[in-house]
Amino acid sequence: MGVTPYSNFFAAASHVKNEKDQNVWAAYWDIASYLDSMLLKSEFQDSWRSYNHKLLAGIVVDIMKGNSPYPKVFQKQIMERACWYAEPQCIQLARDVLNGYMTGQRKTVVGAPLPDGKLLCAAILHGSAELWDMLWSKLFSAASLEHAAFPLDSVLHGLSCTPDRYRLWKLLNETTVSSLLKDHRSFVMHNVAASKMSSEIMMEFLLSKWQESGNNTASIDKNVRDALFRMVSRNAKTTHEVSLLTAALATTSNNRLLSEAFTIAVEQRKHYTSWHKDHDSEFVKVFAA
Incomplete structure (x- = not known):
């Protein structure tokens, strides 16, 4: 059996960023998910992430502005992938949420397409080890433990x-x-x-x-x-x-x-x-x- 090249996939993918059909994106994710698993921790990991977050930049802008034509569930799926690929807009949102937890000024970000736990996850995954240490210390601080509104599951998800x-x-x-x-x-x-x-x-x-x-x-x-x-x-x-x-x-x-x-x-x-x-x-x- 011959080797099936990915050249056709990448040729088609260059047009996906302008696509409004949800089914086209779903077809892209089918192959991208496999490549996620095969390129993870390889020499191509960072390049693959960069490739995808550039592809997603426009659609993420629409979601953040509330202009996306897609159903909310699909918007969430896109944002989860954007965060996984370290898409800059998602990472900035994630860091804003993390900063709110660290300063004790936690508030729901208007229009945030993902729950706090997933955003904290993105901030920790793509951030420095020191951010984890700070959130860890916050977890065990007296103020956090006594605050009934402190969402423990969200913090633990991030950690x-x-x-x-x-x-x-x-x-x-x-x-x-x-x-x-x-x-x-x-x-x-x-x-x-x-x-x-x-x-x-x-x-x-x-x-x-x-x-x-x-x-x-x-x-x-x-x-x-x-x-x-x-x-x-x-x-x-x-x-x-x-x-x-x-x-x-x-x-x-x-x-x-x-x-x-x-x-x-x-x-x-x-x-x-x-x-x-x-x-x-x-x-x-x-x-x-």
Whole structure:
């Protein structure tokens, strides 16, 4: 079977930014979602994001001004993608919301197409590690804890979006010991597991808890652990993820879940490597244009 080039996709995509038909955008997202997964953490990650946020700039302007012809649900989907690709207008909105939380002057931004949690997520994902540290400190400040209107879930959603391993482990560990966060443990862990940027870190965290989850004093229920592990392992393909699973299998006998995850990860790693070998030259040309 021959290799299908992406040249036709990129040729058509150059016209999408002027498209008003929702179905055309939906067709674009079908392919873009696959490229998201294949280009994530590759040498083309930043170029792919830049390509998309330039494509989305005009439609984001319309949404922010309230002039979009699309239904609200579709506007939200577009803005979620714009934030994922670090589209400047979305990031500015996200930083404005984060600043409101940090200064204690939180207010709903008029026309904001996304809930606070998703905007805080974008601000943390595409911001400096220091922003995470500041929001973390705010989370545990007396003023925040005593303020009934302080939306804990929104803040935790934002904190769970950091791609920083140390800080993410800090958050995950805190949910197992903190009286403030224990009731939000499932919320935090599902957010991290669902994150494209953090799934590898979440796998590492879950595997570190593997042996203890059979004990009565386990910090993570076994059924919850297994469900989360299935979420993060189904797309495992990096060298580090394969190494994590290899090490886990060496110390755990007769575990079907780990064995299946390892087999899938090895196959996906082969596909990932082969796919990049076939297509990287295309992306070099597209993103250099």
